[in-house]
Amino acid sequence: MTIHLSPSYLSPGVSGHTALPARAGISLKPEHFRAIVETRPDVGFFEVHAENYLVDGGPYHHYLRRIRDDYPLSVHGVGMNIGGECELDIGHLERVARLLERYQPESFSEHLAWSSHGGVFLNDLLPLAYDQATLDRVCDHIDQVQNRLKRRILLENPSTYVEFEQATMTETDFIAAVIARSGCGLLLDVNNIYVTCTNHHLDPQAYLQSLPATSVGEIHLAGFAREQDAAGAPLLIDSHDAPVAEAVWTLYQTALEHCGAVPTLIERDGNIPPLPVLHAEAKQAEKLLQAQTENHA
Amino acid sequence: MNQQSDFTAALFDPNTSVSAALKTWNGSDPARRFDVYRNNVLSALIEALADTFPVTQQLVGKRFFRAMARAFAGAHPPRSPVMSDYGDAFPAFIERFSPAGSVPYLADVARLEYFRVRAYHAPDADPLDAKALASHLADSERLPMLRASLHPSATLLQSRFAAISIWAAHQGNGELAHIDIRQPEQALVIRPALAVDVVPLDSGSWHFAAALQRGENLGAALESVTATVARFDPVASLGRLIQAGLITSLQPAPECQR
Incomplete structure (x- = not known):
């Protein structure tokens, strides 16, 4: 008889699935480095894309060091290629491991997607066919990442524009199975839920309810762009270049009722507004977080 | 089945389709939806080049630059998720890009811009x-x-x-x-x-x-x-x-x- 022992980092600690505070954070953008260092805004945490900081030196590390000394930090990967058919890029995993050793972030997250193939980096989060082979592959890759990083990672639900004929499970069943098997947590991207459910004619409330609430370690909120598919049906694009939409704020309230007060990021990658504008959105999220905490007290 | 190979090829080649492997809830043509990915991938690579090479873009204008960057991105997609490295081969590409032949200094301006980005992130x-x-x-x-x-x-x-x-x-x-x-x-x-x-x-x-x-x-x-x-x-x-x-x-x- 063999006894399977889970590594200690997969046992939920007192802080559950993340060490980030149950507050609102914002994406850290180079445009705001100086303003943050000079004005020290009361922001719950900052989040950076890992790949932007896989450089040797210069202003990015200069400012991240100073900002990290004052704030909790989340590192969010966009290039690990968790869903890739190819083997993981070990060199990339090592570089990310060194970045995490250097900054000791409270959280590390990645995407349920693929982004590289055959040595080419496609710089986008591409969709997966939800079947058994994909599930096995994704879980193997998450095991490999968690073993090397010696920490539980959070996996983000995707925005998608197509579905695959070969899929044998729903996205939410797939995500639940990945979490159950790999022990990773969930980065619940509420904007992605709204985008994906609109694009595939699903009920976002039902989608949300079918995800494991206790695994959620962080929430993302962002803006989207509107287009149409070939039949004129709405096709939403996960653009991260606009304020959070009203419908996403509404869905966020449901998410908080579902998962409790969870660290929440205002995500912005394009049309970057001045820091106070992003901070105002973070404060709006924080109000809802506080209300959620008080309701439960 | 090597689905991601087909998907990758179709991202860069508008004459290739992966529609047969895709479905949509309303039966609409999946090609239109696949185009979102095609557009995301190409426009992100073009934007990355425009960020690194702003003066190169000013010298030839946005339209010309985007066409040149698109040709480069198809021939030289990134090999690493670290996008700050992307574009090291762009100046040499510009040098051989015959439509830019009337701007003989363009490749050297691009070299200068790439060296600036490299210096920015250097040890x-x-x-x-x-x-x-x-x-x-x-x-x-x-x-x-x-x-x-x-x-x-x-x-x-x-x-x-x-x-x-x-x-x-x-x-x-x-x-x-x-x-x-x-x-x-x-x-x-x-x-x-x-x-x-x-x-x-x-x-x-x-x-x-x-x-x-x-x-x-x-x-x-x-x-x-x-x-x-x-x-x-x-x-x-x-x-x-x-x-x-x-x-x-x-x-x-x-x-x-x-």
């Missing part, structure tokens, strides 16, 4: 401080034997055209109309602290820095410049390079290489 190092420098200069007998370690962010750029003046004019320094584009120019691109500097160099200073970069000691470097450049002021050149932060340390060369 940090402190340039030689005044005290250490003074003690080296006081020992005139030993001075020619010293070898320089150069700043890790430093790149030397040489152009057959006035690429540096053209770039500088787009930063508000100098008038484009006053530039003789056939005038060869040299520069040092370096980030001694947090900001990247583009330091125009005379031919002598450039050759002197290039000799130091090859690992020649100060004495040998002076000799090789004097042999190739007619008018050369070694004291002024060394002063200029040190002031720019090029030298991080001066040390005796290993015995066997003196």
